[in-house]
Amino acid sequence: MSETSKQAVLDNRGAEVQPVVREQLDVLDQLMKPEVQESLTVLVENLPKLAEMVTLLTKTYDIVQNVVTDKVLIEDIKGGVEEFVKPIGEKAKGLAAAAIEANDRTQVEASTVGLFGILKMLKDPQVQKTLRFAQAFLEVVGEKNQQR
Structure with missing residues (x-):
């Protein structure tokens, strides 16, 4: 946890005005930097868009929340x-x-499958269907390879 140390702020005569938290001074120092001021200007100019985006995100969140629950x-x-x-x-x-x-x-x-066994199997409708599929598949693969 961060410690908050207090630092005295002096006015233009050198008199202590009041103790201020160091983080507040750091923020003020940051705000004095030109790049931070430019960034703030961009943010202010884009506030309408940012507000629209936040509204859209909020609606999306609500819809998702309703769907999930x-x-x-x-x-x-x-x-x-x-x-x-x-x-x-x-x-x-x-x-x-x-x-x-x-x-x-x-x-x-x-048992071994001989030539006549293969010829007999070729009459089987399932074997014919499988062979037609294999032939069509190989044709498609060949066409795809030729296109490359």
């Missing part, structure tokens, strides 16, 4: 986010379960 709105937003995220999470869980099951099957079955 509104339990019903928070629950509605939470419910909306859950409705959006829940299907994505379920789909991700389904894909993860399928990947785990596929991994388990490959661990159990150690």
